[in-house]
Amino acid sequence: MKLTATGVRWKVGRRTILDGIDLSVAEGQLVGLIGPNGSGKSSLLRLLAGLRRPSAGVIELDGRSLQSLPRRAVARRIAFVEQAAVTDQNPLVRDVLDLGRTPHRQAWSMVSDTDRAVIDRVARDTDIESMLLSHYGSLSGGERQRVQIARGFVQEPELLILDEPTNHLDIKYQLSLLELVAENVRRTGTAAIMAVHDLNLAAMYCDRIVVLAGGRVVEEGIPRETITAATIAGVFGVDADVTVDDGLWVRLRRG
Template identity: 65%
Template sequence: MILRADGVGWSAGRRTILSDVDLRVSPGEVVGLIGPNGSGKSSLLRLLAGLRRPATGTVFLDGTAIGSLPRRTVAQSVAFVEQAATTDQNPTVSDVLELGRTPHRRSWTVGSARDRKIIETVARETEIDGMLDEHYGSLSGGERQRVQIARAFVQEPQVMIFDEPTNHLDIKYQLSLMELVAAHVADTDASAIIALHDLNLATMFCDRIVVLSAGRVVGEGPPSQTITESMIGDVFGVQARIVDDDGVWVRVDRDGSPS
């Protein structure tokens, strides 16, 4: 399933957030979306997920305008994980994972044996199987994020959209969850677009990088060709050195972070 944005733009009041954005995500591909705060990353992801309608241009899902598709159809194909999911309710972790299966069954039916098997497998792979009976509201920020990522996997989408999925996570879980996303894409021929602040994670796990600055795409390509010292200086406003030691690594030459 191909996710495509053609000339997409979006505004908030009189402020232009995105302008003439073209983007394509193909099956089996992990695309990293990078850019400074305020560049429009989160807004673009919400347009791609069909949660907002663009002011200009169109988002397509396998050649069909996503805005013309029933929400159930979109939910069966696209999973969206935002930066910090909140809820007024206090469900258990198991209940949250069950939500990932609802697009695939009628509202009046109960979970099947297959649903339960998927939930058990994903919970084990994401290392949350020991907290299934705990209440979501009692979890730390990092634990909640892991649960939301697991919920996306349970949904069995063909396109996964992640807005800063490694926020609040320590290094171990940053790496393990990025590995899980990459492995899921490789195993299922799904695709993923991931907004990231950590440029090193982007170089390690993404097949292609899209650079967003002031609401426009200013760079696109393989990590080694896109994440360059000049790009970091122009887009993030810091000096950095690229160290190519079995991969591309970014080292900032002064206090601060390229993100």
């Protein structure tokens, strides 16, 4: 599996949100997307998921235009988990997870033993077993986020796209869920791309970093080459000390 964006531009009216985006995500990679608010991270992820059509340029999945593929075929291969999923319904958590199996079933077919086994396994891995019979609307923001990430895992995609997956989560679940994403990429050879605000988490878990600013890619590479004091100052407008030893650690300075 390889997803590529070439010369991608996206406009809303006369406003250009993304311009000249070139990037790729290949199997076995966990790619982190960082940048300030308004840099275009969420817009880019929705384009990569096939939920929006570029104004110019092309996004290809294994050499075929994403827009030319049937939506069900894309959904079998790409799962998108957005920041805050909103629904007018109030389903059980198990029913939310079951939605992740929809691309793998024929229309109107019943939930299979395989579907149930996948849901149960993912619920255990993401520590939401106790929520399965709870109504989604009764959950906290952090609990809903964990359920939506679990739904992405249940879909068993080749590419998992996550928009701020640690949003609303306490530090325990930030670490455990990012570890699950990274372990899934390592174990299955699939891929993931995620927007991350926390630069230390991005450095800990991502193989490659893509830095967005003003709707353009301004840096791309391994964490120690992209998450630097100079980049943080230039892109985020803050001073930081960046330490590189066995890992990478960012400490922001007070202004």
